[in-house]
Amino acid sequence: MIARLIDPRAHSGGVAWRAMSRDESARKRLSRNSPQGLVVAILALAGLCSSFMFTLVVPIQSQLPQLLNASRDDTAWVVTSTLLAAAVITPIAGRLGDMYGKRRIVLVLLIVMMLGSVVAALSTGIIGMIIGRALQGAVVGVVPLGISIMRDVLHENRVDSAIALMSATLGVGGALGLPISALVAENTDWHWLFWIAGALGAVVFVLILWIVPVSVLRTAGRFDYLGAVGLAIGLIGVLLAVSRGNSWGWTSPLTLGLAIGGILVLLVWGWYELRVENPLLDLRVAARRPVLLTNLASVAMGFALFTSNVAYPQMLELPVATGVGLGLSLLAASLVVMPSGLVMMVLSPISGTLARTIGPRVLLVAGSISLILAYGFSLIFSTEVWHFVVANILIGFGIGFGYAAMPMLIMRAVPPSETGASNGLNALARSLGTSTAAAIVGVVLATLSTGSGETRVPTSQAFQVSFLMGIGAAAIALVLALLIPTRPTPVEKHPSLP
Numbered sequence: 001m002i003a004r005l006i007d008p009r010a011h012s013g014g015v016a017w018r019a020m021s022r023d024e025s026a027r028k029r030l031s032r033n034s035p036q037g038l039v040v041a042i043l044a045l046a047g048l049c050s051s052f053m054f055t056l057v058v059p060i061q062s063q064l065p066q067l068l069n070a071s072r073d074d075t076a077w078v079v080t081s082t083l084l085a086a087a088v089i090t091p092i093a094g095r096l097g098d099m100y101g102k103r104r105i106v107l108v109l110l111i112v113m114m115l116g117s118v119v120a121a122l123s124t125g126i127i128g129m130i131i132g133r134a135l136q137g138a139v140v141g142v143v144p145l146g147i148s149i150m151r152d153v154l155h156e157n158r159v160d161s162a163i164a165l166m167s168a169t170l171g172v173g174g175a176l177g178l179p180i181s182a183l184v185a186e187n188t189d190w191h192w193l194f195w196i197a198g199a200l201g202a203v204v205f206v207l208i209l210w211i212v213p214v215s216v217l218r219t220a221g222r223f224d225y226l227g228a229v230g231l232a233i234g235l236i237g238v239l240l241a242v243s244r245g246n247s248w249g250w251t252s253p254l255t256l257g258l259a260i261g262g263i264l265v266l267l268v269w270g271w272y273e274l275r276v277e278n279p280l281l282d283l284r285v286a287a288r289r290p291v292l293l294t295n296l297a298s299v300a301m302g303f304a305l306f307t308s309n310v311a312y313p314q315m316l317e318l319p320v321a322t323g324v325g326l327g328l329s330l331l332a333a334s335l336v337v338m339p340s341g342l343v344m345m346v347l348s349p350i351s352g353t354l355a356r357t358i359g360p361r362v363l364l365v366a367g368s369i370s371l372i373l374a375y376g377f378s379l380i381f382s383t384e385v386w387h388f389v390v391a392n393i394l395i396g397f398g399i400g401f402g403y404a405a406m407p408m409l410i411m412r413a414v415p416p417s418e419t420g421a422s423n424g425l426n427a428l429a430r431s432l433g434t435s436t437a438a439a440i441v442g443v444v445l446a447t448l449s450t451g452s453g454e455t456r457v458p459t460s461q462a463f464q465v466s467f468l469m470g471i472g473a474a475a476i477a478l479v480l481a482l483l484i485p486t487r488p489t490p491v492e493k494h495p496s497l498p
Contacts, residue, residue, distance in 0.1 A: 036154055040162045042207045043146040046106065047166050049200050050139045051173025053082060053113070056193055057133070058178060059185035059330055067190060070126040073247055080243050081130045085137030087239055087431045088232045093141035094148070094424025095228075095280050098219040102145045102152065102420055103212055110205045113139035117198030121191050136197065140431075143170060144423030147407050151419055153213050160360075161352025163411070164404035168344040168351075170430070171305065171399045175341025178334040186331060219418070221278035228280055230269035235428075237262020242439045246446065281421050290413040291422065293484045294406055295429040297364060300477035301402045302433020304371045307470035308395050309434075310441045311463055312337055312388055324460045326385060336388050343396025344403070351404035360408035364481040367402030370394050371474035375467040382463070402477065406430075409484065437473075441466050 057078055060067065064075035089109075097105040116135025123129045143166060150162045184193055241259035248255045273279040285291060316333035318325020328336065354363055374394035381387040407423055414422040448462035 036158055039153065039212055040150065040158070040165060042204070042211050043149060043162075044165050044169055046110070046142045046146055046204045046208060047169030048173040048176070049110075049113075049197075049204050050142050051170050052177035052181075052200070053086075053136045053139060053197065055174045055178040056136075056181055056197060059182040060190045060193070063190075064129075068124070068126045068129055074126050076244070076247065077126070077130045078133050080240075081134040082137035083243060083431070083435060084236055084239055085134040086140035087428055087435070088235050089138045090141040090144060090427045090431070091231065091281060091421065091424035092228050093138075094144050094420035094422070094427075096223065097145045097148060097420035098418065099221070099223060101214065102149045103208065103214055105420075106142045106145050106149070106208060107205060109138050109141050109145075110201050110208070114198045114201040114205070117194045117201060121194035121198065132194065139201070140427070141424065143167070144407075144427045145420055147411075147423050148419040149212065151411055151416065159352075159411075160355045160408060161349045163407050164351035164355070165345075165348035167403040167407050168348045168400055170403055171344045171396075172341040174309070175338050175344070175396075179331060179338060182331040182334050224273075224276060224278055224280040227269065227273055227276065230265060230272065231280060234262045234266035234269055237265060239432075239435055242435050246439060246443050250443075281425055282418055285414050285418050285422065286425060288413050290409055290484055293480050294364075294409040294413075295426055297368075297402075297477045297480040297484075298406050298426055298429035299433040299436075300473045300480065301367070301371075301399070301406070302430035303437040303473040304375075304433075304470050304477065305395070305399050306434040306437035307441050307466055307473065308337075308340075308374070308392070310438060310445070311466045311470075312392065314445065314458065315382060315463055316385075316388060318457055322457045324458065324463060328385075336385060337392050339389055340392040340396035340399065343393055344400035347397065347400035348404060351401060355405065355408050359486065360405035360412070361481060361484050361486060363401045363405035364409070364484070365478060367398045367400070367405065368474050368478035368481055369398075370401065371398035372471055372478070374398060375470040375474065378467045379464060379471075398474070403430075405481075433473075437469075441469065444469070 057064070061075075061079070064070070064078060065072050068075060093105050093109060113136050116132045116138070118132075119135060120129055120132025123132055146166050147163050150166060151159055154162055181193060184196065237258045239262075241255050241262065245255045245259075270283060273281060273283050286295070313330075313333050315324060316326050316328045316336055317330060318327070320327040351363060371394070374391050377394065378387070378391045381390075406426055410422050410426050411419065444465050445458040445462045446456075448465065449456040449458050451457055
């Protein structure tokens with residue numbers, strides 16, 4: 001009898017002991033000796049896979065109406081569906097990761113992406129393509145989850161550099177993925193773009209399952225299903241208005257109805273989240289000054305990044321006869337913008353070291369200044385290929401430093417139990433910036449154009465205005481960065497491994 005009271009293995013047929021054993025097994029998996037450099041490399045590969053989804057269809061975007069036998073307005077949904085899915089799923093996936101395991105949710109997102117890749121690869125019509133691309137957009141959530149995993153499983157001395165690399169993949173994947181997509185599209189059937197994406201997802205899935213340890217850190221409570229639905233409805237309304245307003249008309253009843261309706265839903269959602277016991281997003285944490293200012297700066301930084309993604313390729317690819325273009329092919333143009341991604345990749349370990357010595361706030365300031373210099377340079381010099389190479393190198397410095405700093409600032413201001421959801425919210429802020437840039441810069445280039453019908457092309461003034469908007473967005477990010485407190489908010493101790 002005494003033995004049964006002392007030895008848990010003898011209690012209730014060993015049920016309690018088996019539960020303890022499972023928990024101990026999970027903790028051993030957390031502290032197992034997976035090479036930490038390999039863990040970082042695999043998570044970074046997952047981030048590259050995620051950002052690659054945004055440039056995947058760029059080489060065939062202009063041909064989609066013919067390839068899918070659909071109108072240009074309908075084929076725009078091939079891009080819009082990915083954007084909407086990424087924006088909605090990212091913060092929700094972050095919360096699910098906090099509650100049920102970050103690695104587990106990363107694996108689920110990769111499965112969804114692979115399914116979407118197969119659907120798109122087998123599609124010959126617009127409906128299947130839109131569904132496939134929406135499913136592919138889910139994988140964007142792996143970046144904030146990967147950052148949170150790094151905080152959970154890496155030694156404290158390695159966290160900053162690893163986070164910088166993971167965050168940089170948001171820019172690196174697009175810059176490096178574009179020439180790869182262009183090369184595939186020019187030499188094979190376009191369906192191979194999606195088969196390659198699916199194969200890449202499968203490789204990453206196996207590597208994460210094999211190498212990345214499980215984090216046993218969990219947030220207790222029940223998942224906020226009503227909050228998730230409310231956030232999704234509000235975001236879809238606002239983002240649809242922003243991304244499709246140029247086609248539907250900015251003052252059309254549909255655009256205004258979606259925008260106003262989406263904002264109202266988000267306001268009600270915020271009111272509800274402040275009152276529910278287990279909110280999807282803890283808005284009190286999100287309202288902390290370092291977190292709020294960082295997220296606002298992320299919107300501005302995302303706008304500044306995507307301004308270059310919209311403007312530079314068009315200038316490089318427009319015919320020389322237009323007076324503003326350099327007449328490069330898509331592949332050549334993508335190689336010109338690729339240095340920005342290479343710079344971001346090289347900067348990631350340096351950014352981690354600098355963050356520990358001078359602080360991530362200074363990195364965000366430096367990144368904003370570099371973006372201002374990039375667009376200022378483009379205002380003066382934009383007639384030769386080397387001008388764009390220089391500008392993209394400056395963009396790489398700006399986004400490399402800025403994107404590395406933002407998750408570090410978030411991590412220093414939130415407890416470990418909120419890292420997934422908080423990083424998801426930060427990723428959402430960047431998505432709002434890029435979406436807004438795509439819409440507004442697109443309007444500028446379409447409005448300040450010359451010619452008629454399908455032959456209308458942006459004027460030099462249109463690109464100048466775009467560069468001025470890029471400077472403005474970077475300046476806003478700079479001001480917000482300067483307002484971020486230098487002393488981090490006290491949080492729970494970092495759960496680093498010995």
